[in-house]
Amino acid sequence: MTNNDVIEALLSVRDPEIPTISVYDMGIITNVDVRSDDDVHVTMTPTFVGCPAIDVMRSDVEAAVRALGVTHVTVDVNFDEPWTTNRLTEAGRAALLKHGLAPPEQFDTLTLKLDVLNNVACPYCGSRDTDLKSPFGPTLCRSLHYCNACLQAFEGFKPV
Amino acid sequence: MNTAALADLCYRMADDELVLAHRHSEWTGLGPILEEDIAFSSIAQDKLGHAQALYAIMHELCGEPEPDTAAFMRNAEHMRCSHFVELPIGEYDFSLVRHFLFDVAEYVRWTALSQSSVEPLAKLARKIHGELKYHLYHAQTWMVQLGAKGNEESHARMQSALREAWPYALGMFEPGNHEQALIDEGICIGEAATQERWLAMVAELLAPSTLDVPSTADAQFGGRKGYHTDHLQPMLDEMTEVYRLDPSAEW
Numbered sequence: 001m002t003n004n005d006v007i008e009a010l011l012s013v014r015d016p017e018i019p020t021i022s023v024y025d026m027g028i029i030t031n032v033d034v035r036s037d038d039d040v041h042v043t044m045t046p047t048f049v050g051c052p053a054i055d056v057m058r059s060d061v062e063a064a065v066r067a068l069g070v071t072h073v074t075v076d077v078n079f080d081e082p083w084t085t086n087r088l089t090e091a092g093r094a095a096l097l098k099h100g101l102a103p104p105e106q107f108d109t110l111t112l113k114l115d116v117l118n119n120v121a122c123p124y125c126g127s128r129d130t131d132l133k134s135p136f137g138p139t140l141c142r143s144l145h146y147c148n149a150c151l152q153a154f155e156g157f158k159p160v
Numbered sequence: 161m162n163t164a165a166l167a168d169l170c171y172r173m174a175d176d177e178l179v180l181a182h183r184h185s186e187w188t189g190l191g192p193i194l195e196e197d198i199a200f201s202s203i204a205q206d207k208l209g210h211a212q213a214l215y216a217i218m219h220e221l222c223g224e225p226e227p228d229t230a231a232f233m234r235n236a237e238h239m240r241c242s243h244f245v246e247l248p249i250g251e252y253d254f255s256l257v258r259h260f261l262f263d264v265a266e267y268v269r270w271t272a273l274s275q276s277s278v279e280p281l282a283k284l285a286r287k288i289h290g291e292l293k294y295h296l297y298h299a300q301t302w303m304v305q306l307g308a309k310g311n312e313e314s315h316a317r318m319q320s321a322l323r324e325a326w327p328y329a330l331g332m333f334e335p336g337n338h339e340q341a342l343i344d345e346g347i348c349i350g351e352a353a354t355q356e357r358w359l360a361m362v363a364e365l366l367a368p369s370t371l372d373v374p375s376t377a378d379a380q381f382g383g384r385k386g387y388h389t390d391h392l393q394p395m396l397d398e399m400t401e402v403y404r405l406d407p408s409a410e411w
Contacts, residue, residue, distance in 0.1 A: 050209020082287040114297045134195040135294045136202035160290040
């Protein structure tokens with residue numbers, strides 16, 4: 001059993017709110033510790049503190065590691081390494097786009113300004129002639145936008 | 161570590177977050193426009209998350225009850241929230257003003273807590289910081305929109321809501337019973353310093369709204385000692401009704 005075996009298994013665990021992306025590509029897995037073939041510790045962190053999907057994802061992660069034949073699986077949820085959208089993998093960004101969600105831009109955590117929310121690239125036509133309609137969307141991690149080029153409303157995955 | 165002092169701080173903060181989360185959620189389905197309905201619901205969900213994380217810290221570090229028990233099994237006299245968060249949602253102008261004044265305070269508090277000597281609190285603070293920017297952005301946008309870019313009526317209503325909210329907002333900074341211990345141990349910066357930073361930030365963010373910062377210094381105290389308005393208990397009864405039917409139920 002190697003870390004890669006566990007990560008491979010986690011690539012099959014989907015975010016229940018955005019089923020095109022895995023928990024691994026979302027960047028919420030902060031540590032994988034294979035102590036023996038029969039003892040694996042996984043650490044994860046929620047996207048938002050109040051994310052209602054975290055319990056489901058925790059038990060899905062545990063089940064996926066168990067399915068590798070591991071009897072002792074420990075899944076810890078903590079804020080030791082806080083999630084930011086910079087933790088999304090490239091595959092994760094592509095998966096968000098596939099779901100019709102504009103992926104967040106990379107940013108410097110210390111200087112996050114919310115003007116990055118204006119002129120987000122439209123996931124449908126790629127235009128940056130877009131407006132932020134609301135910083136809050138259907139889930140805590142999404143914002144609402146409108147594209148002036150293709151005249152469609154779309155959602156963005158907001159940088160945090 | 162002074163666990164009694166830490167628990168007191170966490171109860172004050174968590175109870176504020178929990179009660180205001182419930183108040184904000186009362187706009188779900190009733191917001192004046194769909195985006196605002198969603199915004200207040202999302203902000204409520206974030207605040208609930210913050211409350212839960214604080215109750216979890218108290219449970220782990222101070223031996224207080226489990227988060228669900230702490231949140232749902234206390235009556236008004238055991239709550240440590242400020243009167244500000246207990247007030248009914250009122251008209252949308254009042255809810256927006258409360259959202260603005262509370263979230264500036266929350267931002268100031270959590271920013272300072274990122275330097276707390278209590279490591280789990282500091283870690284949580286650094287995590288929450290990113291979320292609060294969205295709350296502040298939303299709140300300030302509406303203060304400016306209705307204060308400076310609306311019409312005479314919107315300006316007058318926002319100014320009047322600010323005046324009405326102000327003494328209650330000042331009540332958020334009522335000290336708890338362990339103020340000096342919290343400061344001495346580096347757990348937090350204390351209420352006086354928090355209020356000072358809050359006032360400065362409120363003035364700065366309100367400037368483009370053309371709304372006046374009220375000057376009264378009368379503060380509505382009592383909540384941090386367990387004395388509450390008549391609005392709190394009925395709200396708690398409603399919020400906890402299902403939970404109390406069977407506190408041992410697995411959800």
